[in-house]
Amino acid sequence: MKGVWFTMESMIACIIIGMFVIFVSTGYVIEFQYVDASEMAYDILKGLEDRDVLRGYAIALDYEGLGSEIDITGYNHTVNICNSAGSCVGPEPDAADVWVGSYLIAGQSVYQPLEVKLFVWELS
Amino acid sequence: MVTIARTKKQRKKGQFFILGAILICSLFFIGLPRFTPLIKQPSSDLPYISSNLQSELPNALNIGLNGSAMLDTMTNFSHFLETKLRGRKINYTSLWLVMHNQSSGVNVTGGNFLGEEITISINITDGSGSTVESLIIPKGTNNSTLFSSVENTYNITIAFSDQEESESYPRDKVSLYAFYRLTRSNDVIKNHIFA
Numbered sequence: 001m002k003g004v005w006f007t008m009e010s011m012i013a014c015i016i017i018g019m020f021v022i023f024v025s026t027g028y029v030i031e032f033q034y035v036d037a038s039e040m041a042y043d044i045l046k047g048l049e050d051r052d053v054l055r056g057y058a059i060a061l062d063y064e065g066l067g068s069e070i071d072i073t074g075y076n077h078t079v080n081i082c083n084s085a086g087s088c089v090g091p092e093p094d095a096a097d098v099w100v101g102s103y104l105i106a107g108q109s110v111y112q113p114l115e116v117k118l119f120v121w122e123l124s
Numbered sequence: 125m126v127t128i129a130r131t132k133k134q135r136k137k138g139q140f141f142i143l144g145a146i147l148i149c150s151l152f153f154i155g156l157p158r159f160t161p162l163i164k165q166p167s168s169d170l171p172y173i174s175s176n177l178q179s180e181l182p183n184a185l186n187i188g189l190n191g192s193a194m195l196d197t198m199t200n201f202s203h204f205l206e207t208k209l210r211g212r213k214i215n216y217t218s219l220w221l222v223m224h225n226q227s228s229g230v231n232v233t234g235g236n237f238l239g240e241e242i243t244i245s246i247n248i249t250d251g252s253g254s255t256v257e258s259l260i261i262p263k264g265t266n267n268s269t270l271f272s273s274v275e276n277t278y279n280i281t282i283a284f285s286d287q288e289e290s291e292s293y294p295r296d297k298v299s300l301y302a303f304y305r306l307t308r309s310n311d312v313i314k315n316h317i318f319a
């Protein structure tokens with residue numbers, strides 16, 4: 001009779017470990033913890049582009065003007081505008097856990113490729 | 125009494141397995157935040173970069189046409205995208221073809237940024253029949269071919285590697301076909317643009 005109990009308890013232990021392994025291997029744990037604000041940042045830039053707001057500010061390298069068009073509840077943000085050589089204008093984000101979304105443009109009436117970066121971070 | 129006490133002690137053995145299992149799981153979850161970089165996370169930025177390219181490649185063509193520098197603009201923009209995306213550990217490879225009216229025909233100009241020489245089979249079909257041309261473009265360069273007589277509306281089929289796409293265009297419109305591939309380790313997005 002003792003052996004039966006030991007066997008049952010061992011099986012319960014195996015089931016617990018097995019369920020845990022399946023739980024982890026399916027990636028459920030990681031997805032649950034994964035919050036990506038970079039897509040939100042992209043969506044905001046895309047929204048500005050769809051409203052014909054983004055490109056004008058970007059070409060003028062007006063990162064402050066572009067930043068003033070953005071308001072994200074619960075988040076702080078800053079905008080950088082970078083040229084093809086990699087030099088950027090705009091303040092560096094001053095926070096930990098910063099997400100960045102970017103939008104690439106070829107120019108407006110003339111070829112002037114730029115990358116508009118929107119850094120977002122949660123308000124503490 | 126001694127016998128009973130020993131039996132109870134022995135029955136605890138199985139329960140230790142359960143406690144051990146719970147302990148192993150708990151230790152993993154306690155340690156998980158320290159080791160999250162070791163666990164692969166899905167690349168969430170590739171889809172939105174692809175969405176960005178879908179709208180911006182046609183824009184680049186329009187800017188190039190406005191400045192009468194279509195070839196240079198498309199080539200430079202391809203290099204710009206390669207450089208910017210490489211900074212995010214994304215390998216960007218692309219092929220684009222621009223179709224435009226030339227006399228009573230259609231000129232097809234292509235730029236190959238797929239990283240290897242490519243042979244493209246271009247089949248233009250209109251009311252009077254079908255013409256097939258092969259366009260060979262070495263990597264990182266441009267090349268063009270002329271379909272000398274094409275009716276006002278035509279159907280074009282573009283085939284290369286394992287890709288084949290068709291679309292109808294009016295001859296007088298400058299049209300774009302682009303194929304691009306965004307790759308980061310095992311994550312790949314391939315897409316076509318007709319504009």
